Structures are given as structure tokens and as C-alpha cells.
Amino acid sequence: MRFKNVTKSFSGRIAIHHISFAIPKGQIFGFLGPSGSGKTTTINILTGQLAQDSGEATILGKDTRELTADDLLNIGIMSDTIGVYERLSIYQNLLFFAKFHGISTDYLDHLLKALDLFDDKDKKALDLSTGMKQRLLLIQAVLHTPKLLFLDEPTSGMDPTLSQEVHRLLVSLKEKGVTIFLTTHDMQEATELCDEIALLYKGKIIEQGAPQDVIDKYSDKDKVVIRFQNGKSITVPKEETVNYLEQHILSIHTMEASLFSIFISLTGENFEHD
Structure with a gap:
């Protein structure tokens, strides 16, 4: 095709x-x-x-x-x-x-x-x-x-x-x-x-x-989002993650984009409401 x-x-x-x-x-x-x-x-x-x-x-x-x-x-x-x-x-x-x-x-x-x-x-x-x-x-x-x-x-x-x-x-x-x-x-x-x-x-x-x-093209692989048990979150360079491991961490996630966020970044418009 x-x-x-x-x-x-x-x-x-x-x-x-x-x-x-x-x-x-x-x-x-x-x-x-x-x-x-x-x-x-x-x-x-x-x-x-x-x-x-x-x-x-x-x-x-x-x-x-x-x-x-x-x-x-x-x-x-x-x-x-x-x-x-x-x-x-x-x-x-x-x-x-x-x-x-x-x-x-x-x-x-x-x-x-x-x-x-x-x-x-x-x-x-x-x-x-x-x-x-x-x-x-x-x-x-x-x-x-x-x-x-x-x-x-x-x-x-x-x-x-x-x-x-x-x-x-x-x-x-x-x-x-x-x-x-x-x-x-x-x-x-x-x-x-x-x-x-x-x-x-x-x-x-x-x-x-x-x-x-x-x-992957639009993701920032050099940063991570750290979420703490108190509800707060921070974004830090990946190599600095070790500095927070002694704290009460709930999760650590890479800064991976989604197709939805990529569409918005490329067009400036919400995909669902064209």
C-alpha cells in the first residue's frame, strides 16, 4: 500500500x-x-x-x-x-x-x-x-x-x-x-x-x-521525575538521583513523552478538540 x-x-x-x-x-x-x-x-x-x-x-x-x-x-x-x-x-x-x-x-x-x-x-x-x-x-x-x-x-x-x-x-x-x-x-x-x-x-x-x-525523539532521557510520599515532586538530572535515595520516595520516572504530548508540542493544540 x-x-x-x-x-x-x-x-x-x-x-x-x-x-x-x-x-x-x-x-x-x-x-x-x-x-x-x-x-x-x-x-x-x-x-x-x-x-x-x-x-x-x-x-x-x-x-x-x-x-x-x-x-x-x-x-x-x-x-x-x-x-x-x-x-x-x-x-x-x-x-x-x-x-x-x-x-x-x-x-x-x-x-x-x-x-x-x-x-x-x-x-x-x-x-x-x-x-x-x-x-x-x-x-x-x-x-x-x-x-x-x-x-x-x-x-x-x-x-x-x-x-x-x-x-x-x-x-x-x-x-x-x-x-x-x-x-x-x-x-x-x-x-x-x-x-x-x-x-x-x-x-x-x-x-x-x-x-x-x-x-524517543521527543523525550528527555537525561532527566527524571522523583515523587515523594508527602505529595511533592521534583525534576532532576538523572545523575543526581542518588542524592535523594535516602528520602521517602514514592516513585522515580524518566521524562518520556507521549504521542499526545508530542502532538500538542508540535501543533500547540489539544488533539481531542480540533
Whole structure:
């Protein structure tokens, strides 16, 4: 999967500007940015739903503007623009796709149990909560183990336990060679899950690389934060730590940055409130 100097505008407003990245097979790529930064536009170009104004976009070895119906069978997409049959149950919706792709009902049941939908499988899609519909769409996207998987905020609104189940599912798909393009607001999720991330701001990539490499680039490894049992804390050079070991210390931490703090330092804006 590759993007090279891709630009897209809508009515004169630039949505993405000279964006480039390449994603090797079997990796999880995190595309991080606030609402309106260009994440969905990028997915729509990669999946052939939009044509870029300039630059190159390729998946499955083809220009995304030339994808065929057969190519789309190798792609899984989860986003809030993907519909379901609202008068059918969870199970009926997914059984349709399972039969279409020749997937066993045993594997379908496995996914329903993994994402805690099995006991509710007879509920109509019309009556589902946002979180339940989110999980239905995720199963629909991964059911046929596609070569490429595009996930738009897959764990949004999920509790931590379910989010971890989703992470385990995505890692298992990665181990099968599935390439995953993931957008998320959750910086911690990206840090733990992704092989590489790109920070997107106002249509431009402002930082890119393996999550820990990006974190290390902006971390101050020469200082530590010492927290004392009386509630006070100080920041000192690492070599001075020994001077405080006789005191009532609660914890000692290195000055490691987070993707969240890095985004704020680069843009001056809160990631969650663009």
C-alpha cells in the first residue's frame, strides 16, 4: 500500500496536502489526527471511493482509481458510512456475508463470542447501541480475512475490556499477513498496537515513524521525575538521583513523552478538540 505526494481538495479547501507513506504487508499503520484533519479522505482515496487531485495511490499493486469488483473482495472496510440491514438481526447480517465469502459459521460464532455479541446475536440491527453496532461492523469487515483492512476508529466508545479484545483480534489478523490501516483518536492504542504511525494535522503529516522511535525523539532521557510520599515532586538530572535515595520516595520516572504530548508540542493544540 502506497501514497506518494497525494493532494485532495474540496471546493478549493485542501483536505490533504502532499501526503506520502508506504505500508509493508502484514503491518498495522496508525493514522492519527483530530476530526477534520484528512483521515477519512485518505481512506476514501485508498479504497477507490475518491480520486485524488494529484499524486499516486496504490493498493494490491494497482492504482486505486482502477480497482475492480474482484479487487474489493480482498478489502475489508469499517467506518460509520458502511451500512447494515437494520431490520435483520446481528446474526442474519453477518451470515449473509459469511455465505457470500464461503466462511464457516463456526468462525462467525468465534468472532461473535470474542467481541461479546453472541448472546445478543438475534437482536435487530435497528435496536443496537452505538457500541454494539460498532462491533457488528468490525466483524463484517474482518469476517473474510481480507488482504487489506481499513478501520476508522474501531474501538471508539468501547470499554477497555472490549478494546483489548479488538486489539487481540487485529494482532491475530496481522500474524496471518493482513495489512491494517487504522485511524484512531486513542494515542495509547496507537502506541501499543501499531508498527508505524503518522501524525496528521490540517491535511499534512507532521511526524511519522515507529511509535517508540517518535516518542524517543521527543523525550528527555537525561532527566527524571522523583515523587515523594508527602505529595511533592521534583525534576532532576538523572545523575543526581542518588542524592535523594535516602528520602521517602514514592516513585522515580524518566521524562518520556507521549504521542499526545508530542502532538500538542508540535501543533500547540489539544488533539481531542480540533
